[in-house]
Amino acid sequence: MTNKELADLLLPGVSSDIEYYEKKYPERNLDKNAIVTRFAPSPTGFVHMGSLLTAFIERKAAKDSNGIFYLRIEDTDQKRKVENGIEGIIDDLKNFEIEIDEGAISETEEVGQYGPYVQSKRKEIYQTYVKYLIEQGLAYPCFCSHEEIEQTRQIQEKRKQRIGYYGRFAKCRRLTMDEIAQKVKNGEPYIIRFKSPGSFDNKIKIHDLIRGDIEFPENDIDDVIMKSDGLPTYHFAHVIDDHLMHTTHVIRGDEWVSSLPKHIQMFKLMGFEPPKYAHISPIMKEEDGKKRKLSKRKDPEAAVSFYHEKGIPVEAVKLYLMTLANTNFEQWYDCNKDKTIDDFKFDFKKVSASGGLFDVTKLYNISKNYISYLKAEDVYNMALTWACEYDKQFAQVLENNKEFAINLFNIEREQKKPRKDYSCFSDIKNQIWYMFDEFYKDVDNYEFQLINDKEEINKILKLYMDKYYSNSDDKDAWFNKIKELSGELGYAKEVKEYKNNPDMYKGHVGDVSTVLRVALTSKSTTPDLYEIMKLLGKDKIFDRYNKFMKN
RNA sequence: GGCCUGUUGGUGAAGUGGUUUAACACAUCGCCCUCUCAAGGCGACAUUCACGGGUCCGAAUCCCGUACAGGCUACCA
Numbered sequence: 001m002t003n004k005e006l007a008d009l010l011l012p013g014v015s016s017d018i019e020y021y022e023k024k025y026p027e028r029n030l031d032k033n034a035i036v037t038r039f040a041p042s043p044t045g046f047v048h049m050g051s052l053l054t055a056f057i058e059r060k061a062a063k064d065s066n067g068i069f070y071l072r073i074e075d076t077d078q079k080r081k082v083e084n085g086i087e088g089i090i091d092d093l094k095n096f097e098i099e100i101d102e103g104a105i106s107e108t109e110e111v112g113q114y115g116p117y118v119q120s121k122r123k124e125i126y127q128t129y130v131k132y133l134i135e136q137g138l139a140y141p142c143f144c145s146h147e148e149i150e151q152t153r154q155i156q157e158k159r160k161q162r163i164g165y166y167g168r169f170a171k172c173r174r175l176t177m178d179e180i181a182q183k184v185k186n187g188e189p190y191i192i193r194f195k196s197p198g199s200f201d202n203k204i205k206i207h208d209l210i211r212g213d214i215e216f217p218e219n220d221i222d223d224v225i226m227k228s229d230g231l232p233t234y235h236f237a238h239v240i241d242d243h244l245m246h247t248t249h250v251i252r253g254d255e256w257v258s259s260l261p262k263h264i265q266m267f268k269l270m271g272f273e274p275p276k277y278a279h280i281s282p283i284m285k286e287e288d289g290k291k292r293k294l295s296k297r298k299d300p301e302a303a304v305s306f307y308h309e310k311g312i313p314v315e316a317v318k319l320y321l322m323t324l325a326n327t328n329f330e331q332w333y334d335c336n337k338d339k340t341i342d343d344f345k346f347d348f349k350k351v352s353a354s355g356g357l358f359d360v361t362k363l364y365n366i367s368k369n370y371i372s373y374l375k376a377e378d379v380y381n382m383a384l385t386w387a388c389e390y391d392k393q394f395a396q397v398l399e400n401n402k403e404f405a406i407n408l409f410n411i412e413r414e415q416k417k418p419r420k421d422y423s424c425f426s427d428i429k430n431q432i433w434y435m436f437d438e439f440y441k442d443v444d445n446y447e448f449q450l451i452n453d454k455e456e457i458n459k460i461l462k463l464y465m466d467k468y469y470s471n472s473d474d475k476d477a478w479f480n481k482i483k484e485l486s487g488e489l490g491y492a493k494e495v496k497e498y499k500n501n502p503d504m505y506k507g508h509v510g511d512v513s514t515v516l517r518v519a520l521t522s523k524s525t526t527p528d529l530y531e532i533m534k535l536l537g538k539d540k541i542f543d544r545y546n547k548f549m550k551n
Numbered sequence: 552g553g554c555c556u557g558u559u560g561g562u563g564a565a566g567u568g569g570u571u572u573a574a575c576a577c578a579u580c581g582c583c584c585u586c587u588c589a590a591g592g593c594g595a596c597a598u599u600c601a602c603g604g605g606u607c608c609g610a611a612u613c614c615c616g617u618a619c620a621g622g623c624u625a626c627c628a
Contacts, residue, residue: 258623
């Protein structure tokens with residue numbers, strides 16, 4: 001039996017005409033330096049922060065070079081597939097504005113000339129190449145059972161030998177054509193393995209864009225390329241897809257660096273040009289003083305949807321991702337406040353090779369800064385968008401009080417050093433609820449400080465309303481009135497004066513304004529009281545004060 | 552067990568043999584400003600770059616070894 005006949009026996013009805021596909025997917029017509037790269041997740045659940053970072057880097061590298069960024073779904077493991085997994089990935093990318101040029105756009109649709117972009121739909125392509133390899137004598141069927149493989153493994157472990165299907169452990173490699181024919185005839189299940197030409201004693205150097213040259217022993221393991229269900233393994237699918245889709249740069253997680261020798265070997269043996277590689281370190285999390293990989297299972301912040309739910313602006317997440325991607329970005333951005341991420345040039349050499357801890361605090365800080373420089377109207381719109389999805393009641397209140405809310409968000413905003421108090425949109429309600437009667441009506445806990453005697457408080461409020469309140473005062477006049485009020489009741493008009501002679505006064509102007517603040521909002525900490533009073537207006541102020549005094 | 556990778560402060564990190572008494576940012580603490588906050592201003596925070604050797608006039612930077620951490624070693628990706 002010839003190799004050709006063997007191939008027909010193993011893959012009847014499958015073509016081995018690889019030229020067909022080579023012609024079908026021609027070179028891309030792009031600039032010489034254009035980067036063609038891809039995000040290639042498995043649809044096994046939500047998108048992990050580390051994956052999002054990788055996707056972000058891929059998108060950025062492609063954009064910077066006028067290249068192509070595409071989405072390829074790696075669903076060759078049917079067991080791990082998750083319902084609506086593809087939609088989930090697409091939604092997450094959309095939520096963070098990582099746009100794809102080609103690839104899956106829904107569970108069933110896709111765009112681009114190099115598809116299908118879902119691996120399970122590429123079965124025929126892989127099988128054509130597998131058949132071709134068998135014909136060339138570069139691949140062979142393996143009939144070993146899981147048990148046999150496990151046995152070999154145990155023997156290897158006991159003897160402290162390298163583990164794997166190689167050399168004399170590669171039993172099926174030595175099967176004669178007759179033996180194979182007999183086994184196939186008997187209906188024994190088989191998989192297809194790649195016939196590795198490598199030797200473990202040979203050293204090879206592989207260049208990684210982030211890590212530089214890495215030295216490995218050559219691969220000598222006969223890896224599985226086609227599983228018993230007829231689908232390829234990751235390694236084989238990677239080689240075929242990235243060749244056919246003309247990927248120039250493979251950017252992926254660093255769990256793949258150890259597979260580099262086998263990937264390069266396969267590319268070379270198939271006669272394909274291997275792509276450039278860049279391996280990204282994982283994002284870590286600290287637990288009990290130890291670093292570990294940020295985990296989908298244990299860490300809610302690992303899920304990309306977490307940030308969407310929190311209401312962290314997309315732009316802020318991107319800013320943080322960019323600081324993770326390129327260590328020099330933060331400083332660049334600091335010096336170029338008026339520029340955007342698009343103006344920054346991504347550099348593979350500036351990607352950290354060590355896995356850093358994921359710093360949620362820093363993300364919140366970036367977010368806080370970002371929100372502080374937005375226009376009040378933008379804050380309103382973004383907060384409303386967030387609330388419509390995650391807090392319907394708050395959304396309703398915002399909608400009913402649009403002008404008011406915008407004015408509220410405008411307090412100490414749009415100035416050189418804006419107020420920075422919202423780190424995300426889910427944070428806002430907690431800080432401003434008291435400004436809305438809808439939320440304020442059931443208040444019963446007032447955070448009074450030094451002055452907390454009901455009678456004294458009532459005295460201050462009454463005098464303020466009777467004698468000092470005016471809705472036409474500017475800020476200085478307003479504050480001067482509070483000083484007068486303080487003086488009249490035996491409080492120091494200036495804090496300094498009080499500090500110099502604490503025995504002469506009951507307290508100082510700050511204590512009095514605290515009373516005015518707490519009786520109005522129930523809270524001891526609020527933005528500028530003058531601004532708040534101006535916004536609430538006389539009726540509401542008097543109403544709240546009178547209600548307070550009656551209780 | 553084997554093969555890879557990484558290791559600079561509480562955190563992210565700059566740094567590629569000599570103006571580094573180790574940048575910058577986040578966090579923390581202190582002071583100032585201040586009607587409370589949020590900010591803002593100023594300052595403190597690694598005599599030392601995992602550890603041990605070596606090369607060199609000189610090392611966080613180069614070499615060797617050790618330790619620790621992570622990854623891979625599946626018909627999972």
